[in-house]
């Protein structure tokens with residue numbers, strides 16, 4: 001279970017997170033939405049140790065994460081994807097997975113390991129449906145397949161909690177559908193937090209949604225509850241009206 005209490009992040013006097021409380025039970029697939037600048041990426045940065053909060057606590061599996069280094073948090077079972085790709089194009093799909101899998105292991109276990117692929121790599125390959133592409137170089141993958149490989153690389157590290165930043169951005173309709181199914185499957189035995197803007201995707205695949213706005217949790221609930229909430233409509237529609245007004249200027 002992940003538990004954030006009264007988390008504050010301040011950049012040069014600007015409150016990027018302003019008293020965030022968030023509880024994500026084990027095995028939940030939680031979506032995080034909010035307009036640009038709401039603090040979504042900052043929230044992920046705080047959980048993964050990239051940004052140190054000015055106040056509050058972040059607890060995961062009963063341990064306080066604040067003050068731990070990024071690699072220590074990875075070892076505790078917290079994995080994230082970045083908006084920029086970490087795939088090595090000249091390596092094959094399976095080599096990329098294998099490299100990711102060894103990242104978290106201590107040296108002695110690597111020295112003892114026999115040649116051949118590990119169980120974690122095999123499971124990541126099967127789960128992401130990339131078996132037929134295992135020996136192809138990652139450079140030939142489609143955008144969607146590459147995103148699945150990145151999720152697979154995370155899975156190969158055996159995290160308990162996965163933090164995914166806009167995993168369906170730029171995907172085709174079919175790829176989005178497959179990704180929705182994949183995330184639901186992964187949440188069978190992991191806790192998953194997904195930052196996503198695509199409302200159609202949320203309607204199809206989201207169970208619980210947390211809306212961030214100006215560094216605070218605005219609303220939390222099912223996608224229907226959240227999208228019917230006047231505060232959420234104001235944050236999104238208010239922005240759209242403002243953008244339309246700017247767009248319509250002569």
Ligand SMILES: Nc1ncnc2c1ncn2[C@@H]1O[C@H](COP(=O)(O)OP(=O)(O)OP(=O)(O)O)[C@@H](O)[C@H]1O
Pocket residue numbers: 011012016034035036037038039040041042043
């Ligand atoms: N390192 C930093 N230094 C100064 N300000 C920052 C820094 N990182 C983020 N911010 C500011 O904090 C606020 C929250 O940023 P954040 O990237 O978390 O928003 P977001 O919800 O992820 O937005 P987006 O949807 O655009 O990615 C923004 O106003 C941003 O400009």
